[in-house]
């Protein structure tokens with residue numbers, strides 16, 4: 225389990241990786257696949273992201289509500305010229321299903337994966353589902369890393385190009401995936417959050433997307449601890465931001481979403497605002513500017529819950545346009 | 556011990572159906588301690604069945620007994636006569652007892668009066684908490700004696716997940732986060748550094764995933780086998 | 785007036801003394817002496833109903849007046865439990881907890897009167 229230093233060469237050459245390695249401040253946006261098989265619902269959102277973000281996260285049955293598979297949705301947007309990051313939780317699939325889907329995703333041209341524990345099914349629309357949790361998110365990071373670096377599965381078998389004859393020699397095919405993990409600077413205990421981040425890096429994480437940030441002082445403390453351990457030099461950390469358009473959304477997150485920290489003044493500010501949407505955008509842009517100034521933050525991940533149309537405004541007002549483009553095909 | 560819950564009466568009555576001679580058989584071991592299926596609980600159930608029949612204008616005969624253990628065939632021998640008499644037996648033993656009694660008396664109708672839930676311990680009078688997942692590959696020495704398999708809602712081996720807050724589990728604010736406890740316990744023992752290592756994937760082959768498990772103590776098992784042959 | 789379909793559990797320090805001095809209060813109810821209200825068992829209540837009682841009365845000491853301190857509270861919890869179990873079994877039998885000191889037959893009379901008239905005073909409301 226060796227850490228992948230960002231300074232070293234390209235591992236996959238996804239657009240996200242190229243943006244990050246070139247030293248640009250990266251921008252990701254989150255898209256929730258529909259609760260139906262409507263490809264159109266996915267395609268309708270493409271224009272909101274195109275040219276505004278470097279890669280799009282496709283959530284994996286977020287909040288444990290059944291939705292179109294993130295891999296299928298990723299393929300739909302990939303065909304439209306957007307770069308997907310599939311989110312993959314360990315809640316619904318065991319190691320066989322996870323590895324099989326990783327191979328399939330890579331075969332479809334998907335180059336980024338974000339490894340997550342996943343929201344517990346108790347929060348979703350199938351509360352009586354049997355939990356899987358065969359491996360945990362740290363182990364999934366390591367699984368992807370190993371499939372890429374060593375062409376090996378968890379069991380130790382290789383990933384040969386075609387059905388192999390018993391004695392014929394073969395070269396295993398690596399699975400080209402840029403591997404990400406989440407980090408929650410607001411979960412408890414704070415000190416251990418940094419340890420867990422270090423574990424994810426040791427397991428092979430290339431990039432990190434954090435939980436939505438509202439509590440800047442706490443995030444700054446977290447980043448200081450990250451820098452103390454030099455972790456910001458071993459992994460690309462992208463700060464999560466979540467624009468809202470009502471004070472209720474903030475209080476809901478404060479009261480009902482585990483692992484969130486929402487300062488009271490933001491709630492007040494939102495309550496006092498005349499144009500709530502405008503205030504939500506302004507607040508989000510401010511947070512982006514603040515996190516961008518923190519050493520070790522290499523990008524931002526925008527997660528507008530069912531409000532994807534706000535992405536162009538946020539990105540442009542935060543001065544993040546135009547997004548970098550690269551000569552030639554991805555490696 | 557094994558912790559169980561009594562099934563709702565309606566469910567038991569549905570299983571009993573129109574049987575007229577009903578044996579309620581209690582177990583004097585775990586389910587007595589967790590107040591689910593001991594002598595007293597069996598008496599309550601038997602009484603409820605009788606009252607229900609009276610209210611419905613039916614006559615049923617309900618007998619009660621209590622065995623030392625239902626998980627040992629030796630003790631189950633006591634049931635032979637009663638099962639001759641009974642149309643159905645409601646077992647208030649754990650699932651082990653129901654399985655074994657059904658194996659010993661294959662032609663008897665034996666139904667479960669309890670929902671067997673977990674391996675746990677008494678935490679306070681009237682409250683029991685799950686402690687062990689019976690996974691067949693114990694990791695407790697690495698987690699300060701706190702089982703992440705069942706005490707963490709996501710069975711995380713490299714915890715905690717992002718939802719742990721104020722020491723509580725994201726899944727249920729009344730439950731402590733097992734990983735917060737593990738971190739605190741190892742800190743208390745001066746072993747925090749151990750948590751920096753990535754815990755590798757677990758072999759669930761020793762758990763329920765492999766189907767029915769068995770344990771054999773060779774010398775004893777051999778000797779018995781020879782004796783039988 | 786209470787008849788034989790009432791079973792009254794009487795504790796030694798309260799109910800039994802009261803009944804000895806004022807036997808008319810409990811009328812024809814079937815008396816069952818218990819050493820203390822805290823010794824009431826759920827099964828006792830169920831068995832009484834099984835044997836035909838339509839009403840189960842527990843006469844315990846008033847709060848703070850009990851020799852064992854927690855007797856009446858314990859009795860109340862068990863009676864609640866018994867009432868729930870009876871309801872689960874489809875029984876309409878009434879469970880009444882009366883708290884009355886040995887020298888206060890009026891307390892018992894009024895509790896009984898209220899319980900007999902007013903279903904809301906029952907420990908658990910019997911289904912209609």
Ligand code: SF4
Nearest residue numbers: 707716724725732733
């Ligand atoms: S909050 Fe703690 S106990 Fe609950 S799922 Fe997360 S790590 Fe496990």
